[in-house]
Amino acid sequence: MRTLMTLCLVAAVSAAAAEDKKDPAKKEAPVVAPREGKTETVTLFDGKTLDGWEGYSDLWSVKDGVIVAKNTDPLKFSTYLLTKNKYTDFRLTFAAKLLPGSEMHSGVAFWGAVKPEVSKEPKKERSEYTYAGHLVMFPSGYGMYDLFGRNGLPVDGGPAKKVGKQHDWNDIEVLAQGNRVRVAINGAAVVDWRDPQPERIKEGPIGLQLHSLDKPQELHFKGLVIETFPKDDKLITVK
Secondary structure, eight states: OHHHHHHHHHHHHHHHHHHHTSOGGGSOOOOOOOOOOOOEEEESOOSSOOTTEESOTTTEEEETTEEEEEESSOBSSOEEEEESSOBSSEEEEEEEEEOTTOOOOEEEEEEEEEOGGGSSOHHHHTOTTOEEEEEEEESTTOSEEETTTTEEOSOOOHHHHHHOOTTSOEEEEEEEETTEEEEEETTEEEEEEEOSOGGGOOOBOOEEEEOOBSSOEEEEEEEEEEEESOSOOSOTTOO
């Protein structure tokens, strides 16, 4: 009897310990209402210049009406082309394309801050435009990531992989409201996720990612229109 009671006690303690060790990101997230502010539609890219953006000029350029992200030398840290303005609730629509030669993903970063201090020598190691915050990834891996935070977020990239194009243009919509992020790719809703730790959400710039990589890569971006504090809480590009 004592042995049975001991086994039961051990099992109960183990179960409690396992419960305590569960990933906090898997807990049910609170519902944070969309923030209030001025609703306006802004064209972030004029098709000719990088006015309103900042980043390394040798890695980001404009050619034939698209933003070109390209490195020939290895990149130790992911680097970003960043809007000079900051945002919280928004709808961002754009198109992105990964050119053949690399399978590394890119992404759109938001709800965070520029973090050059990830290296001891930001200028030398080229971390002056590194981002700490949320990231919606595409193509390749898809899903979401918490840069310099929780790392991979519990978002299934499977739906995006079914509709995404690896080396062609993808039409993308990111809708960020309150602590909720929704994403559509090529007319299909692929992400609907609430951050269980809304205290991590910050007003921050929008960043286009050129991922750290030890070989050349090239990505193109176009469109890039943002709507601040959207009144419509639905993905408008879903067919």
